[in-house]
Amino acid sequence: MDLNRHDFQLEELMTRIKDGDHRLIALQVPEGLKMQALEMMDTIETDTSAKVVLAADPCYGACDLVHDKMQMMGVELVAHMGHSQMNIDSGMPTQFIDVTYEGDPEIQPVLHILHAHREGAKKRLENGGDAPLSEEEAQERFLDAVGRTAALTDVKLGLVGSIQHLHLLPAFCERLEAAGFDVTIPLGGARLTFPGQVLGCNYSGDYNDIGHYLFLGSGDFHPIGLVLHTGKPLAMLDPYTGEATEMSLQRIERILRQRFGLIMACQDAERYGILIGEKPGQMRRTLALRMKRMLERHGKKGYLLALEHVGPELIDFYPVDAFVNTACPRIAIDDAVKYAKPLITPFELEVTLGEKDWGEGYRFDEIP
Numbered sequence: 001m002d003l004n005r006h007d008f009q010l011e012e013l014m015t016r017i018k019d020g021d022h023r024l025i026a027l028q029v030p031e032g033l034k035m036q037a038l039e040m041m042d043t044i045e046t047d048t049s050a051k052v053v054l055a056a057d058p059c060y061g062a063c064d065l066v067h068d069k070m071q072m073m074g075v076e077l078v079a080h081m082g083h084s085q086m087n088i089d090s091g092m093p094t095q096f097i098d099v100t101y102e103g104d105p106e107i108q109p110v111l112h113i114l115h116a117h118r119e120g121a122k123k124r125l126e127n128g129g130d131a132p133l134s135e136e137e138a139q140e141r142f143l144d145a146v147g148r149t150a151a152l153t154d155v156k157l158g159l160v161g162s163i164q165h166l167h168l169l170p171a172f173c174e175r176l177e178a179a180g181f182d183v184t185i186p187l188g189g190a191r192l193t194f195p196g197q198v199l200g201c202n203y204s205g206d207y208n209d210i211g212h213y214l215f216l217g218s219g220d221f222h223p224i225g226l227v228l229h230t231g232k233p234l235a236m237l238d239p240y241t242g243e244a245t246e247m248s249l250q251r252i253e254r255i256l257r258q259r260f261g262l263i264m265a266c267q268d269a270e271r272y273g274i275l276i277g278e279k280p281g282q283m284r285r286t287l288a289l290r291m292k293r294m295l296e297r298h299g300k301k302g303y304l305l306a307l308e309h310v311g312p313e314l315i316d317f318y319p320v321d322a323f324v325n326t327a328c329p330r331i332a333i334d335d336a337v338k339y340a341k342p343l344i345t346p347f348e349l350e351v352t353l354g355e356k357d358w359g360e361g362y363r364f365d366e367i368p
């Protein structure tokens with residue numbers, strides 16, 4: 001990552017510290033920016049009269065806001081960098097600090113992928129038609145990458161990105177429209193702050209008139225989640241390298257096969273550990289209790305385990321047959337191979353117990 005081309009927008013934070021006459025603040029930065037943290041602490045301490053304590057635990061999202069523990073330390077304000085505000089209350093005054101990346105890649109390398117994806121979406125749309133279809137016909141014609149039968153109403157290009165590249169979206173929208181695409185920047189639900197924003201656990205801007213997607217960002221964390229959630233073709237353009245790729249169906253199929261294998265591995269499981277995330281934006285207590293009651297209805301045991309961080313060394317030793325995760329949805333999807341016992345999502349538990357049918361398509365575990 002080229003840190004020199006990132007803009008860390010600290011001005012509002014400095015003003016807020018001075019206006020509030022804060023003496024102790026906590027700085028929370030994502031993993032990829034931790035190397036710069038000490039430099040930022042120096043800048044804040046030089047420009048204001050506040051002392052800064054770094055919240056040095058791992059931080060992967062705004063779901064993970066510093067909360068009451070720092071209050072006990074006397075921290076008056078939390079400066080949270082690189083993520084946007086969510087629909088949660090950590091109980092601490094928090095200043096969100098935008099980090100933007102100035103790289104502005106050419107669209108040319110991604111155009112052939114977008115053309116191919118639009119043709120695929122058109123076929124799905126045309127095959128839909130108005131004629132009533134039998135269930136089998138509908139499944140054959142509308143089936144998306146994760147096996148659902150959702151109908152399309154249009155083949156618009158959904159333009160999305162990760163947070164440090166969202167400022168590029170309006171200019172990209174114009175360039176892609178000039179290249180002949182009908183572009184929409186989707187508006188998501190309350191967990192998302194900006195148009196076109198996606199999180200690893202939330203793709204709520206997906207609508208039936210979007211036929212395919214372009215993601216501006218790097219890595220495959222968001223692309224995997226987006227395709228698992230929407231089932232739609234996804235092109236990726238990396239602002240750091242200018243390279244264009246696509247999320248392949250083979251990759252998604254491999255993940256789905258792994259998920260199905262884990263469901264099968266749970267068929268004879270009698271005792272489950274149900275993980276509840278203690279982080280403010282990951283805590284799904286009601287869902288965890290629903291899973292426990294569901295297990296009990298099926299004559300099985302569910303033990304509620306609350307954790308701030310989830311890792312194999314923290315849970316593998318419990319005498320249970322499998323785990324159901326209600327904390328960050330990506331722990332089960334991305335990290336399952338690290339665990340000695342099956343680690344499944346709430347939807348996957350419902351399939352295991354026969355409450356939901358895999359045949360209706362895979363359901364991504366979204367936090368709304």
Ligand code: SF4
Nearest residue numbers: 060061063200201328
């Ligand atoms: S994907 Fe996980 S870490 Fe990222 S915002 Fe969602 S809950 Fe938090």
